Amino acid sequence: MTATYNEPALSFDELTLHLIASGVIKLYEKVKDGAAPTLPYPKELQRGLDRLVLSCLRQAENPPQGVPDLLAWCQKPLSNWPIKLSEDADTANKLLDDQIPTGICDEWAIASGDVEAEAIQKQLLLNVMQVCKSDDAPDAYVAFRRLLISQPVLTEFELLQHCLNDSLQILEAQIKTAYELVPESCAVNGQLHCCSNCGNIMLRTVKGDLICAEDRCRTQGFKVGRQVSQKEGVLWLKRGPRRFVAAPGRAELRLADKLEELELEVKLWPNFDSYDLRIVFPDGDAWAIDVKDWKDPFLLARKVKQQEPPIPSDPPWTQAYFVFPDDRKQQRSDYKRAFCNHTRLPKQIKAKFEKELIKDVKRKLEDPSSRS
Numbered sequence: 013m014t015a016t017y018n019e020p021a022l023s024f025d026e027l028t029l030h031l032i033a034s035g036v037i038k039l040y041e042k043v044k045d046g047a048a049p050t051l052p053y054p055k056e057l058q059r060g061l062d063r064l065v066l067s068c069l070r071q072a073e074n075p076p077q078g079v080p081d082l083l084a085w086c087q088k089p090l091s092n093w094p095i096k097l098s099e100d101a102d103t104a105n106k107l108l109d110d111q112i113p114t115g116i117c118d119e120w121a122i123a124s125g126d127v128e129a130e131a132i133q134k135q136l137l138l139n140v141m142q143v144c145k146s147d148d149a150p151d152a153y154v155a156f157r158r159l160l161i162s163q164p165v166l167t168e169f170e171l172l173q174h175c176l177n178d179s180l181q182i183l184e185a186q187i188k189t190a191y192e193l194v195p196e197s198c199a200v201n202g203q204l205h206c207c208s209n210c211g212n213i214m215l216r217t218v219k220g221d222l223i224c225a226e227d228r229c230r231t232q233g234f235k236v237g238r239q240v241s242q243k244e245g246v247l248w249l250k251r252g253p254r255r256f257v258a259a260p261g262r263a264e265l266r267l268a269d270k271l272e273e274l275e276l277e278v279k280l281w282p283n284f285d286s287y288d289l290r291i292v293f294p295d296g297d298a299w300a301i302d303v304k305d306w307k308d309p310f311l312l313a314r315k316v317k318q319q320e321p322p323i324p325s326d327p328p329w330t331q332a333y334f335v336f337p338d339d340r341k342q343q344r345s346d347y348k349r350a351f352c353n354h355t356r357l358p359k360q361i362k363a364k365f366e367k368e369l370i371k372d373v374k375r376k377l378e379d380p381s382s383r384s
């Protein structure tokens with residue numbers, strides 16, 4: 013990686029929200045097997061609560077009465093909280109959806125510092141990169157990412173089969189590290205259910221209903237897809253690789269397919285993930301594409317600002333893009349404006365939705381001066 017990271021400071025209330033979101037995720041990881049939350053609560057949750065109480069008292073608002081009450085607050089939209097956030101922040105959303113952390117909760121948790129999930133996936137990818145570099149096997153790196161994206165759920169037997177695959181053999185240990193057993197609490201009569209849209213395991217609500225772990229699927233509607241017997245030993249991606257590799261990866265692979273259909277030369281994660289996609293036109297021009305799939309454009313902009321350069325120039329490119337999945341625009345019509353408002357991109361880097369990028373690509377392909 014050629015990029016370096018600078019951490020911008022969070023405001024008082026932003027840090028409060030970051031601590032609460034991190035604490036909520038830690039607590040969820042502890043209780044996902046069906047255990048009741050036990051004391052002590054994660055320290056982030058307590059610290060976040062103390063700060064929130066202070067903000068409430070300053071504004072003569074009733075503060076939450078302890079952690080259980082705070083968790084009830086987390087089920088309300090952030091606009092109901094007496095905290096001051098940027099007007100471009102996504103306050104229509106809440107941190108918990110029926111006791112399951114939302115995408116926004118994840119994004120606030122990584123707004124500052126390394127939360128556990130992010131640290132684990134960084135370490136995992138670094139490890140994979142080292143193995144592939146020392147074996148001079150960049151294809152294994154790509155195969156590893158493709159596996160995580162396309163197979164978020166595997167039986168123990170399927171996992172072993174993948175480890176025997178030529179391109180993945182050298183990464184057996186890392187593949188095993190990326191997955192863990194599905195929590196018992198997800199099973200219904202010994203059967204586990206996967207989401208037909210994203211392939212993840214479906215979780216059970218307190219009432220016993222099945223819902224997808226991804227909140228995008230929950231808002232778009234989803235169906236139960238594959239069913240697997242718990243007896244087969246069912247593995248699921250750990251939270252870190254699921255959130256940071258597989259979730260954005262679905263948009264990366266979708267875009268790669270669309271670009272390949274246009275008969276461009278497409279390379280995924282070139283130079284061990286300098287950026288997501290590199291496309292080469294018939295005239296030799298190369299574009300770099302980094303797909304960003306965040307719910308809150310304000311938090312995404314903060315993350316992008318921490319990265320210098322925004323998109324590394326090795327391998328080289330003449331034009332670069334941050335690309336957002338099209339449905340982010342339906343969720344929020346001013347998504348791009350809010351993102352650009354908080355980032356200062358150099359003019360060779362554009363911010364576009366998937367469809368707009370495809371249009372730019374087609375325009376360039378039709379331009380007679382760009383033919384080889």
Ligand SMILES: [Zn+2]
Nearest residue numbers: 207210224229
């Ligand atoms: Zn899903």
